[in-house]
Ligand SMILES: Cc1cc2nc3c(=O)[nH]c(=O)nc-3n(C[C@H](O)[C@H](O)[C@H](O)COP(=O)(O)OP(=O)(O)OC[C@H]3O[C@@H](n4cnc5c(N)ncnc54)[C@H](O)[C@@H]3O)c2cc1C
Ligand code: SF4
Ligand code: FES
């Protein structure tokens with residue numbers, strides 16, 4: 001974007017003139033969007049791109065339900081401004097399976113009964129996929145710590161740890 | 170969230186040139202976006218600084234240099250940090266969650282705002298958010314608040330774990346504004362609330378933190394961050410202790426001690442360090458931690474808790490004594 005453009009500096013501009021152009025990749029598909037700079041990645045995924053697998057729990061960074069990957073790293077989409085994502089690569093829960101073939105972590109959550117209501121699950125799975133790539137979790141305690149940014153109101157924690165262990169092996 | 174203009178400068182001078190009084194720099198956004206949603210802060214312009222060249226984790230002769238945009242998780246895992254300064258790595262890994270640490274920058278971490286519930290709720294008065302409106306925490310919910318460095322105007326803690334470790338290690342911050350660069354000890358950067366709790370540090374409007382510098386301390390390899398909180402992870406400190414010791418034949422010759430979760434700013438404890446240097450027992454030294462503390466109705470437990478956090482760090486580093 002052209003930050004030298006004086007129209008972007010004037011606070012009296014109408015909302016339309018404040019829109020920002022962003023081109024990023026979402027689950028492997030290039031997307032060009034004109035976005036209100038206030039838009040979070042979470043709202044954009046759910047409301048504009050119709051990718052509702054990513055959930056909104058707290059909208060304040062306190063629960064992890066909205067976890068997605070940006071450039072392969074797990075982040076919270078509720079605190080990420082889409083306007084900052086030009087050129088970045090976003091992966092959501094919808095981007096994990098290959099056709100009908102579930103990702104091994106998705107498979108493991110089903111096999112190990114790693115959820116009850118399921119509201120936190122897409123965030124848990126996105127976190128677990130990243131955790132396995134990061135490679136800092138070998139003991140059960142380390143898995144719990146590495147998954148601690150994902151709150152589960154139903155308390156499915158023991159089975160979530162089992163799911164991570166199954167996916168790891 | 171209020172509307173704002175958005176800019177993405179690619180070099181530092183452009184960023185400094187764009188900044189005006191009502192601007193906010195955006196790094197990881199984990200404090201800023203949160204507070205903008207709550208309308209606790211409503212900048213007219215947001216300057217995304219993530220494309221600026223403020224990266225790098227490099228050991229140099231005058232100390233470890235960490236670029237302001239390095240992310241908490243990357244700094245914690247870096248061998249130039251985790252080996253020579255375990256207290257920094259531990260403070261970082263005890264902070265927030267992996268997702269937040271992947272986003273959050275070192276510069277932003279030092280500038281995060283208090284978690285005081287009144288500060289975060291625009292429906293209540295708060296001297297820090299709206300100067301002159303009062304401080305409901307003095308006689309309200311103050312369990313999480315500070316016992317050291319407080320005033321009648323504000324008792325909010327500075328919530329950063331990293332800052333506590335950095336103050337113990339006598340780190341400095343490098344700042345750059347439109348009229349040049351300056352460097353100052355992090356301990357001088359933060360300001361206790363006094364009558365002006367809305368002024369939290371010496372950063373000038375439009376000024377950037379560019380770098381953190383941690384001076385060499387050969388014995389910092391023996392250092393530890395102990396954090397006590399309401400749950401085991403993903404929670405701010407009720408009390409924490411950053412401790413490094415210079416140990417010879419089991420005796421503490423020198424020490425660095427700073428505490429968090431209890432001060433309005435990251436709190437260095439020279440009296441505790443002196444006592445350790447003078448050969449006093451760990452318990453006697455730790456007992457000096459809360460000298461001058463002014464607990465509020467809900468947080469007197471922190472007086473004992475902070476002493477025990479120090480004691481535990483000392484015991485883990487030097488054995489019981
Ligand atoms: C649920 C939750 C739990 C948390 N738990 C902890 C915890 O246990 N311990 C802990 O220490 N922290 C914790 N945090 C706080 C977190 O560490 C901070 O929000 C984060 O470090 C801020 O960094 P950022 O890059 O996201 O900053 P931003 O939100 O981008 O910026 C924060 C402020 O700093 C300014 N700024 C950023 N970078 C610069 C710069 N280089 N120069 C000048 N100004 C700059 C911004 O304008 C803004 O005012 C938690 C946060 C959340 C949401
Ligand atoms: S303690 Fe400080 S931040 Fe909290 S209400 Fe009082 S003035 Fe505001
Ligand atoms: S919705 Fe993002 S952390 Fe809760």
Ligand code: FES
Nearest residue numbers: 116118152153154
């Ligand atoms: S399965 Fe219900 S919140 Fe986790």
